[in-house]
Amino acid sequence: MSTSDAGQRAGTGIRYTTGKARVIVRGDAIVVLPGEGVAAGGADRVAHLWTDLAVPGSGVAEVLGALTASAVGGLKGVPPFAVVVLTSAGMGGPASAHVVVRGDGLTVRIETGDDVQTVSGAGVISWTERVVEGVTAVEVRTGASGLDNFADGLPVESGVVLAGVVRRQVVEHAEASAAGASVSTGSAASSAGVTPPPIASAPFAPAPITSAPITSAPITSAPGTPALGHSASPDSAADSGATAIPMGTVTMVPASEETITPADENRSEPPPPPEPPADDGLDEDDYMHLWGATIAHGVEAAAVRPESTEEGEDEEPAPASGAVSPPLPPPAPAAPPAPATPALAAAGSDGMVSGVPIAGVPGWSATPAAEHRAAAVGVEEADDDHDGHTVMSSAIADLKAAAPSPKFSVPANPNAPKILAVTCENGHPNPTARENCRECGSALSAQAALAPRPSLGRMIVTSGTATGGASGVRGGQVVELDRPVIVGRRPRTNNTSADQMPRLVTVSSPQQDISRSHTEISLEDWHVLVTDLATTNGTTLLRPGQPPRRLHPNEKELVSDGDVVDLGDGVTLTFEGIW
């Protein structure tokens, strides 16, 4: 086995053979993009992914989000890819692997001791996903051949390379260790413009980036003012009584690399304020000791009065603040071990992907049905039900026909709350009232149990206004109902936890008909509800066979499959696949 040559254990780590696929290695993730060799536009995507992967714990969800967000033309626009995220690797033992593969030519071999399983993107429309425990090695192949001898590969620790095969050896292979010493300094090493880092201590560390390989994303002049000043010295502020700290300016440019250096949080010494009078007569009440002392309490402990020792400690002369050098921990060395990524990933977590644009949706105002509907809504006040007020279901069918919705299953939102469900043999959750699975038709379990809530359907957002060119104007979008949605001209959210964060869907409203936050779509159990957010011009519900109905402000209305909701200014929301 390995001799005295400690630290050179070539038997583990990540190695690759040179090829044409762009491979990003960062943190616990390996992302393979075979279509992105040197293609234009690929660099942007690679740069995005690189940035995303810098976040501790980022994994499959982030990668899927980034790849699908930039896709044009629905699922077809999503490029082939393979993502491998290993957790609890680098500890010497087997790891847990989360693997997602899309596209024909890609295969991932997952080795668990002597067993090998292969995951391929062939034959499926979306992608193949697998979570495997006890993984000793993972190999992604873009062609037929593999990396037969691990030691023959070029090492990479963190960076972007052009590769044909990339292999991550978690547990040293018995055979590999013998050959470990003969690392061939490959001929093609520099072809990708990447200097292979030295074979660093093998257990993969998400530590310093040894090469800085991002092909620079187009940096639209980002005239940041990096010199966020240190100018104001503590004393210069003494006359103002406050400790003035320098101000600065920062220029933000969307989707460009920031060039701003972090400002020094210059917590300078305040000028000595007048000595506080000794805390004698606390005349107000016996809570006076709380002045300035913020106390954290659990809600449960709310009734408990803070211990009286508090007072003594807080008012006791403390060591001079100068003597207290806050032992700041060193700048984050990347991460704590990444938490296991939830088994399923969302196309875009946390509301960033507001929809998948549909290619080629005809302008809605052009369809006769839409005009009919517009007329019907316009004369609503006439209060006569039989001259066009009732929306014909055929008219709605026309509307829906104009917006073909792609049929593919979207992975569940990893942060989805759990709801009561019955599950089929393929693991699809269904409402308890159903007898067979809506997705695959197979029988459902008799026992209901809590399961992550799947998407509750889709909402197709259409706008009657021109969608060409102008930024901020969005045409047809399919919004997956795996989380709440707020639709408006300039929508905003309320305060909420990250996992409840709604998607924000911006629609254009040239007539200013639509309010900033106009309509909210909320999810409760298996139900989709729509609410008019007390808007100026209201929200109208068009339901087949019923007259158009204006929603009451701030009242939730249950959505049925096929409902169309009209926000005005030619913007409608069509609901499909509602349970």
Place this chain on the structure above:
Amino acid sequence: MSDDALTLAWGAASDRGLRRQLNEDGYFAAGGAFFVADGMGGHAAGEVASATALDALRPLTDMERVEPHHVEALLEMAQDRVRAIDTSGQGHGAGTTLTGAVVAYLDDAPYWLFVNVGDSRTYLLSSGVLDQVSVDHSEVQEMVDAGTLTAEEARSHPRRHVITRALGGLDEARADFRYIPIGAHDRILVCSDGLTGELTDAQISEIMLGHPDPQVAAGRLVEAAIAAGGRDNITVIVVDATGIAQETAGSSTSPNGGFAADEDTVPRD
């Protein structure tokens, strides 16, 4: 809209006030991220806690796109580090609030992504109106929400300093997030409760409106809080958003119902 570079100008000020011996507040302002932390705990623990938590947010300045789950991951790290602070057997551990905003793009539109744990606050001054963006995680706020206390009573309630969420506590530090689109000439204020404990929203609004320079405004706010008693540490960041396109122009017909947030929506008919 994406053609217009968003420019942020900011100023900040911090003071230990008149009654406290240490300044346990801290702040961080760089690269589109603006946060204030109000530390607590015996002796120097509070000061260390606030600095530690703010330091954990530094990676935000390097991120091209920020989403709530990114911030949440950093907050978890901050939580762990604050918990690990040695309080040398002083009984109660170190903790800190953490409040602020970071610029985040949704599609190509710039948004404030507001973040809050605890009772430090963020305000948004937009079109001349100051609104509190964050909701305090405090006992008195819960009483106000439950209708058993008015906002005015809360200001002088004896338990007004008892907070229900903090970084460093035993519970999970669940943060609130909120997206608000950045408007032309928006000004935000991030501050510790040493400011809001001394000044009413009306007083804050007056100072914010009266001083176009963000550094001057920040300094004046701190001075005013000291003049009003200065019983706690006071920390303030004022951020101005400029350079972004004015929202779609249009006649600002007043709405039917008087909804302040929609004053530029045109009623039909």
